[in-house]
Amino acid sequence: MKISDIKTLLDxxxxxxxxxxxxxxxxxxxxxxxxxxLAYVKDQAVxxxxxxxxxxxxxxxxxxMVCIVFVRSKKPTPEMIELAKESxxxxxxxxxxxxxxxxxxxxxxxxxxxxxxx
Amino acid sequence: xxxxxxxxxADSSETGSDMSDSVKFRFDVDGSNFTTAGQASVQVKKNxxxxxxxxxxxxxxxxxxxxxxxxxxxxAHGGVAEVEVFEDKIVIVLSDxxxxxxxxxxxxxxxxxxxxxxxxxxxxxxxxxxxxxxRYTDGMKIDTELGKGTTITxxxxx
Ligand SMILES: Nc1ncnc2c1ncn2[C@@H]1O[C@H](COP(=O)(O)OP(=O)(O)OP(=O)(O)O)[C@@H](O)[C@H]1O
Ligand SMILES: [Mg+2]
Numbered sequence: 001m002k003i004s005d006i007k008t009l010l011d012x013x014x015x016x017x018x019x020x021x022x023x024x025x026x027x028x029x030x031x032x033x034x035x036x037x038l039a040y041v042k043d044q045a046v047x048x049x050x051x052x053x054x055x056x057x058x059x060x061x062x063x064x065m066v067c068i069v070f071v072r073s074k075k076p077t078p079e080m081i082e083l084a085k086e087s088x089x090x091x092x093x094x095x096x097x098x099x100x101x102x103x104x105x106x107x108x109x110x111x112x113x114x115x116x117x118x
Numbered sequence: 119x120x121x122x123x124x125x126x127x128a129d130s131s132e133t134g135s136d137m138s139d140s141v142k143f144r145f146d147v148d149g150s151n152f153t154t155a156g157q158a159s160v161q162v163k164k165n166x167x168x169x170x171x172x173x174x175x176x177x178x179x180x181x182x183x184x185x186x187x188x189x190x191x192x193x194a195h196g197g198v199a200e201v202e203v204f205e206d207k208i209v210i211v212l213s214d215x216x217x218x219x220x221x222x223x224x225x226x227x228x229x230x231x232x233x234x235x236x237x238x239x240x241x242x243x244x245x246x247x248x249x250x251x252x253r254y255t256d257g258m259k260i261d262t263e264l265g266k267g268t269t270i271t272x273x274x275x276x
Contacts, residue, residue: 035244038181039228051241055188058156059241062163062180064173079153087160 001025001110003067003090006046009104010094012069016081017090023066027113030071030102034059044113048101050074057083057091066090071098141169142202147187149196149214152240158199159184169203175276179208182254182272185247186212192237193217194268207256207275215267222260226252 004021007014014021028046031037034055037047047060048069057080060068068084070076070093076084084091094101106112143165145158159180166176183199190197194216202209219225226248233243252258257273 032241033238033244034241035246038185039244039246039250053240054153055156055241058160058184061160062156062177062184064177083160 001108003046005108006067006069006105006110007092009108010069010092010096010101012092012094015076015091015093016085017067017088020066020088020090023090025066025110027111028102028105029112030098032098037063042113046105046110048098048105050098052076052080054080054083056080057087057089060089061087067092069094069101071096071101140202140204142200144201145199147190147196147199147212147214149191149194149216152191155188155191156184159187162199162201165201166203166208171203171208172276175208175274178254178274179210182251182258182274183210183212185251186210186270186272188242189247190214190216192233192242197267207273210255210272210274211269212272213267213269218264218266218268219260219262220264222262 003023003025025045027044028048029037029041029044030048032049032051037059041063045065046067047065048071049056050071052070052074056068067090073093073095075093076091081091143162147158148154162183163176163180166179187199190212194214197214200211224230228249229245231243231245237243251272255272256275259271262268
């Protein structure tokens with residue numbers, strides 16, 4: 001699906017990265033622990049999280065992710081938005097909670113594939 | 119605040135290597151500020167892209183260095199990060215003057231962490247960093263002395 005489909009499915013508000021909404025994405029992950037994202041995620045392009053701090057943006061950038069969805073209407077800080085813009089990341093927020101947001105995306109074909117292959 | 123960045127065109131005498139040249143980046147990692155932790159890794163990622171390093175190598179360096187940089191901030195009051203790019207490998211050296219690691223074998227275990235709860239509420243402290251650094255690199259060495267500090271050297275070949 002396209003990043004713009006995520007926006008539609010989650011009824012989300014785009015905070016920045018509008019110009020990259022046309023990117024194709026195939027898998028996603030949801031976590032509030034950046035430690036786990038760094039250790040277990042592989043090739044997922046989208047991160048759903050309820051955590052709001054600059055490390056969320058840097059973690060996504062280190063992992064070559066392209067989009068972060070903040071659940072439960074969490075709003076990124078101006079500093080985070082600045083960091084995201086520098087690396088072309090799409091940030092959006094949705095009123096939906098983590099479980100529902102992940103479920104909606106999964107049901108529409110955005111898979112997890114998050115298992116680490118040793 | 120921006121990290122101190124300097125590009126040094128190192129010659130063989132400086133690096134003690136027989137490579138004709140390498141490019142070296144050096145950063146001061148501020149240990150008092152969790153918000154800025156990771157700045158050096160972000161900058162290194164940009165620099166490596168500019169140098170045209172293969173994407174997979176950049177990703178491995180990025181993840182390993184970022185984990186190490188965060189460790190320097192949450193466990194060791196910051197320090198210095200140096201990255202040297204050779205023709206076929208990247209060497210990352212992270213040095214801090216923190217408390218040292220009492221038991222390296224234990225620290226390398228997945229899930230072992232001494233991070234306090236406030237660090238966990240910031241999204242870190244699962245005890246996954248050091249094992250992840252080892253997994254993403256082709257070589258990793260930990261030199262540590264209690265009360266003196268820790269130096270971690272990692273190599274990524276490409
Ligand atoms: N530079 C360091 N100085 C002192 N102790 C360290 C340093 N790096 C790691 N440690 C110790 O080793 C433990 C394991 O480190 P590791 O990076 O694997 O996990 P963590 O940092 O606690 O959590 P995570 O990396 O998952 O966020 C730490 O909890 C800490 O006790
Ligand atoms: Mg760690």
